[in-house]
Amino acid sequence: MADTLTISAPADFHVHLRQGTFAELVTKHVREGGFGLAYVMPNLVPPITTTEEALLYKAQLQAIDPVVEYMMTLYLSPELTPQEIRNAKAAGVYGVKSYPRGVTTNSEGGIENYEAYYPVFEAMQEVDMVLNLHGEVPSSSTPGSNTCVLNAEPQFLPHLRKLHAAFPRLRIVLEHATTRAAVECVKALGDTVACSITAHHLALTVDDWAGQSWHFCKPVAKYPDDREALREVIREGHPRFFLGSDSAPHPPGKKSTAAPSSPCAAGVYTSPILLPLTAHLLESFGALDKLEGFVSTHGRAFYKKPAREGEQIVLRRTKSKIQEVWAQGADSVVPFWAGKELNWEILRG
Ligand SMILES: O=C1C[C@@H](C(=O)O)NC(=O)N1
Numbered sequence: 001m002a003d004t005l006t007i008s009a010p011a012d013f014h015v016h017l018r019q020g021t022f023a024e025l026v027t028k029h030v031r032e033g034g035f036g037l038a039y040v041m042p043n044l045v046p047p048i049t050t051t052e053e054a055l056l057y058k059a060q061l062q063a064i065d066p067v068v069e070y071m072m073t074l075y076l077s078p079e080l081t082p083q084e085i086r087n088a089k090a091a092g093v094y095g096v097k098s099y100p101r102g103v104t105t106n107s108e109g110g111i112e113n114y115e116a117y118y119p120v121f122e123a124m125q126e127v128d129m130v131l132n133l134h135g136e137v138p139s140s141s142t143p144g145s146n147t148c149v150l151n152a153e154p155q156f157l158p159h160l161r162k163l164h165a166a167f168p169r170l171r172i173v174l175e176h177a178t179t180r181a182a183v184e185c186v187k188a189l190g191d192t193v194a195c196s197i198t199a200h201h202l203a204l205t206v207d208d209w210a211g212q213s214w215h216f217c218k219p220v221a222k223y224p225d226d227r228e229a230l231r232e233v234i235r236e237g238h239p240r241f242f243l244g245s246d247s248a249p250h251p252p253g254k255k256s257t258a259a260p261s262s263p264c265a266a267g268v269y270t271s272p273i274l275l276p277l278t279a280h281l282l283e284s285f286g287a288l289d290k291l292e293g294f295v296s297t298h299g300r301a302f303y304k305k306p307a308r309e310g311e312q313i314v315l316r317r318t319k320s321k322i323q324e325v326w327a328q329g330a331d332s333v334v335p336f337w338a339g340k341e342l343n344w345e346i347l348r349g
Pocket residue numbers: 016043104105134216217218219246248249266267268
């Protein structure tokens with residue numbers, strides 16, 4: 001068994017870096033967790049809907065950690081026009097994130113009807129920008145409806161198929177897949193459709209978040225067979241499946257609350273431990289040899305972001321305990337698996 005692992009240029013293709021002092025705390029954790037590239041989500045308050053806002057946000061992140069490469073995205077909303085897509089592309093913005101209305105953190109301004117956005121998708125296809133889909137339909141309280149968090153992802157898949165059929169050259173990523181149905185759907189579609197998978201969904205099932213609010217995220221972890229499908233596609237080394245951590249920090253008081261009127265915030269925080277955690281998990285299900293593909297080459301190939309010359313990280317096999325909390329000023333955040341032991345750590349130079 002090898003005691004060190006050298007991984008070329010790990011890239012996190014889905015991460016929440018927040019804003020203000022909270023961003024100052026969590027943005028540094030991208031590098032702490034072994035990553036030099038962050039594909040940044042736009043669900044701020046208010047969301048990032050214009051090129052100008054995306055560039056301003058990028059500058060704020062660069063001021064916190066200038067070493068990490070930030071790939072910026074816009075939040076799909078009625079304000080977004082085909083002309084703004086062309087501006088965004090020219091300014092180096094990479095993608096557009098679509099949140100169905102009300103499904104997760106800061107998605108109140110999310111979309112209800114994909115066809116209304118076809119002119120935007122057409123422009124994205126033309127200039128080669130990526131469409132990032134939060135793949136869930138909203139839960140429904142309509143009498144007779146059976147839609148809830150457990151089947152929200154499979155019920156979204158017809159939208160994915162329809163979008164790909166309408167825009168076959170548009171690069172689409174189904175984000176943070178959690179079901180066998182999603183894995184099979186993405187595999188069956190063409191080379192322009194890919195899928196991100198989080199580290200925590202490789203560990204969790206329903207039993208781990210029902211009654212354990214720190215493990216609650218959207219989409220929620222599903223059945224053991226769904227988790228097995230995520231593991232299988234990584235073991236297979238499928239090139240259109242790669243890591244997007246969906247690392248989503250929230251203040252501890254929003255994750256764990258006794259007040260019945262304040263619901264638990266959705267999000268699992270993995271940034272500061274991401275590479276050792278991913279190595280630990282892949283090894284646990286016999287896929288350690290697929291680590292570099294999963295955390296680096298597959299996503300980089302899909303996003304056309306080759307690794308920079310010589311950029312690599314070395315992991316060392318050693319037991320290391322996950323820090324219980326990270327804090328700075330008045331802000332703090334608790335990572336996934338706080339206090340648990342991992343089998344790998346980053347060898348720092
Ligand atoms: O899609 C998302 C958003 C994220 C957040 O907190 O921003 N948290 C989640 O659990 N899922």
